[in-house]
Amino acid sequence: MSSILTQGSTLPFISLQYAKEMLQSNMCQNELQPAPIEWDSPSLQKETLDINSNRVEPDMGKRMAADEGDATEQQAEDKNETLASSEKQAEAKSDPSAPKGKEANVKIMGKDQAQSTEASVSTQPSVLRPIVQDKVHPTPLVRKVAAPTTQFITTQAPAATEKRTLKIADFKSEPRWDFEDRYVLDSSSPPSVMRANAAKSDWLRDLFLPNITLFIDRRHFNNSEWERLEHFKPPFGFMQLNYSLVKEVITMLPPNPYQQVLLMNSSRQMPTCITCAVVGNGGILNNSRMGQEIDSHDYVFRVSGAVIKGYEKDVGTRTSFYGFTAYSLVASVVSLGSKFSKIPMEKGIRYLHFLEGDRDFEWLKALLLNKNVRKGFLDEYGPRPRDRFSKDFSLDNYLVIHPDFLRYIKNRFLRSKTLDMPYWGLYRPTTGAFLLLTALHLCDRVSAYGYITDNYQKYSDHYYDKEWNRLIFYTNHDFDLERRVWRKLHDANVMKLYQRS
Numbered sequence: 001m002s003s004i005l006t007q008g009s010t011l012p013f014i015s016l017q018y019a020k021e022m023l024q025s026n027m028c029q030n031e032l033q034p035a036p037i038e039w040d041s042p043s044l045q046k047e048t049l050d051i052n053s054n055r056v057e058p059d060m061g062k063r064m065a066a067d068e069g070d071a072t073e074q075q076a077e078d079k080n081e082t083l084a085s086s087e088k089q090a091e092a093k094s095d096p097s098a099p100k101g102k103e104a105n106v107k108i109m110g111k112d113q114a115q116s117t118e119a120s121v122s123t124q125p126s127v128l129r130p131i132v133q134d135k136v137h138p139t140p141l142v143r144k145v146a147a148p149t150t151q152f153i154t155t156q157a158p159a160a161t162e163k164r165t166l167k168i169a170d171f172k173s174e175p176r177w178d179f180e181d182r183y184v185l186d187s188s189s190p191p192s193v194m195r196a197n198a199a200k201s202d203w204l205r206d207l208f209l210p211n212i213t214l215f216i217d218r219r220h221f222n223n224s225e226w227e228r229l230e231h232f233k234p235p236f237g238f239m240q241l242n243y244s245l246v247k248e249v250i251t252m253l254p255p256n257p258y259q260q261v262l263l264m265n266s267s268r269q270m271p272t273c274i275t276c277a278v279v280g281n282g283g284i285l286n287n288s289r290m291g292q293e294i295d296s297h298d299y300v301f302r303v304s305g306a307v308i309k310g311y312e313k314d315v316g317t318r319t320s321f322y323g324f325t326a327y328s329l330v331a332s333v334v335s336l337g338s339k340f341s342k343i344p345m346e347k348g349i350r351y352l353h354f355l356e357g358d359r360d361f362e363w364l365k366a367l368l369l370n371k372n373v374r375k376g377f378l379d380e381y382g383p384r385p386r387d388r389f390s391k392d393f394s395l396d397n398y399l400v401i402h403p404d405f406l407r408y409i410k411n412r413f414l415r416s417k418t419l420d421m422p423y424w425g426l427y428r429p430t431t432g433a434f435l436l437l438t439a440l441h442l443c444d445r446v447s448a449y450g451y452i453t454d455n456y457q458k459y460s461d462h463y464y465d466k467e468w469n470r471l472i473f474y475t476n477h478d479f480d481l482e483r484r485v486w487r488k489l490h491d492a493n494v495m496k497l498y499q500r501s
Helices: 016-025 042-049 058-070 086-094 111-116 193-200 223-229 243-250 291-295 326-340 358-369 403-412 431-440 479-491
Strands: 105-109 151-154 275-279 299-303 321-324 350-353 398-400 445-449
Touching: 223 243, 243 358, 275 291, 275 431, 291 445, 299 431, 321 326, 321 431, 326 358, 403 431, 431 445, 431 479
Parallel strands: 275 299, 275 445, 299 321, 321 350, 350 398
Antiparallel strands: 105 151
8 A cells, every 4th residue: 555645745766776777787778868957947937838829629619608608507505504413414424425515624545545546645746836816725615514534634614514516617717726736646666767867857857756647447436536636627637527427437447557557568677668659640740751760669659630541651550559538539530531440459559548528438438338429429420439449349458547647747747828817627738748748657768759849830730631731729728838848858858859950
């Protein structure tokens, strides 16, 4: 059982003994040497948080309109309501299966959590948290039902305060909680060269959590975790999601005891240097002739509309990991037609699902049960999600990314200034950004191809475009921020970014 990290504690990146062994074994020849970069300098922080986006994708626009409609709903709250009898107390205590609000206390490790998950929560503060006018939000105050039977970190609250369901429309900017930068950690992750690089980089050392939990499964869901993650909007948490649906889906995911999936089959005491190519869909790859170099890596990651046929010389042929949201997968199949008539299905391929919201849970439920998706949830793209996969589909190769990992990416690497604006609920990093940073936490050396670079204006939106299309900056993403972060990672020799002069 992993222990709980307290506020201000630090997490070692790599032991001295392991560092000596790594040097002796000459692991990862020609290892990239990071150059120190001061992330927290005022000029760089300002540059990182700038945004150059002013458009909204059609489906995101609908979502924004829906959120504004929610803001007009009247919340029937009675702050002076108390329990009238011991019968009501017993009834409330005996039905914890579907919590509707948050308790005045933040559960850090309860009995149910200790029994169902072997995880710990990091409290290392974020260095990318911007300064805003609003103060950090405490845990919402809720009616106290019964004396706690588990350990709590408490805040002062009235004994009888009505519960309140959090909604995106309730906040004029992203709410920041006192546990915003705490994450579920995994104690099974062995050291890697990427972790060694992070430890040597003055910039990355403060951001990188080597033991962050990447994948969620049934061990990570209980009432305490629901209450914690309900404070964060999807894909970073469960705000406004249906409790029963989330519980049903996550409890169907089998335990994944080994987060570092690339090392799980290694029989060597000292892991080899694992090289990974992460292939985006940017137009910079058109006529790049990078296909052979991409395929030379140990593993190849691809995302969403990963067209290969006809572009093998530019993007390679192999696929080891395929990352997507439910929408990006089915929309790519429909919109690209014969170019992308089916998703990658190579033997041994692993799928990385980034849960974006309600439609992802509905779609994933149908996939897991091999049934038709519920009407209105991407059914126009095909009613049965399992039809998108091969006949020998196995959950052993299907990995669902933990919301904590996505929030960690947003908080520490890709915190957009959009989050300080009224339409903050629209923002999330791109699926390609999620995939690249996932690879950086799995692999020793990463090369990124087809990602946005400083001279992106020279290239079409996608490498497979028949006609030139400019890259449009939508408000729900922050491409300019991602461009600057990829450049910083490249300049620090943390990864190699493919660029063309």
